[in-house]
Amino acid sequence: MCTCVYMAAKYPGVVRLGMKPRVTRGQAPSRPAAASPVRLSPKDEHIFRDLMERFAVLSEMCFRFSQDIYLRTGSVPEMEVEETIGRNVSIARRVFGNRFLEILATIYLKKAVGANELATILGDFTKPEMVRRLRVLESAGLVERGHSFDDPDSARYSLTHKGTVIARLGEPVFLYLRLAEGWTTAPPKAQAVAVTEAADQTGAYEAAPRT
Numbered sequence: 001m002c003t004c005v006y007m008a009a010k011y012p013g014v015v016r017l018g019m020k021p022r023v024t025r026g027q028a029p030s031r032p033a034a035a036s037p038v039r040l041s042p043k044d045e046h047i048f049r050d051l052m053e054r055f056a057v058l059s060e061m062c063f064r065f066s067q068d069i070y071l072r073t074g075s076v077p078e079m080e081v082e083e084t085i086g087r088n089v090s091i092a093r094r095v096f097g098n099r100f101l102e103i104l105a106t107i108y109l110k111k112a113v114g115a116n117e118l119a120t121i122l123g124d125f126t127k128p129e130m131v132r133r134l135r136v137l138e139s140a141g142l143v144e145r146g147h148s149f150d151d152p153d154s155a156r157y158s159l160t161h162k163g164t165v166i167a168r169l170g171e172p173v174f175l176y177l178r179l180a181e182g183w184t185t186a187p188p189k190a191q192a193v194a195v196t197e198a199a200d201q202t203g204a205y206e207a208a209p210r211t
Helices: 002-010 042-072 081-096 100-110 115-122 127-139 161-180 189-207
Strands: 143-147 155-159
Touching: 042 161, 081 100, 100 115, 100 127, 100 143, 100 155, 100 161, 115 127, 115 155, 127 143, 155 161
Parallel strands: none
Antiparallel strands: 143 155
């Protein structure tokens, strides 16, 4: 985590979160301006490559984790594709639509924040609009409301346990997107699988009872 922050601070032009421009129907998508290439020192290049390889390993581990959950719950997504898609789309719209993801990500970093401050940070929001969105997240069990000691009339919002779990699961995605723009050479998938299998074997060996 510290290395990610270091790279973001040292190379802000390369390590940044990219956003896709909104495209209306019939309009050709415009390509985002390419970031100016930054020549990394051999040491920084090694760190950068190592980080990207670790993300590839994490991706493989997440895939295996998801497959294990499917097996444990008796659900096979390949056999229920339409139903799985429907559920995922419903969750995506309910939790991540209507700029809810931006709100959750901001509250996660701010720990606790008022609706007015949150509207100012994200922009394009009035306080009443932000309050309405926060109430939706509150009803979904992702956000909880508390009162400020300085101003009893001003509510402050923080993440619930459920909201914190979602934010922590999503944080590596933001970190990867910030780093990926500065490095285009992805590690081979076979290498990520090999490293993951080696880690699995090491964990199994350490967990085995010693005689």
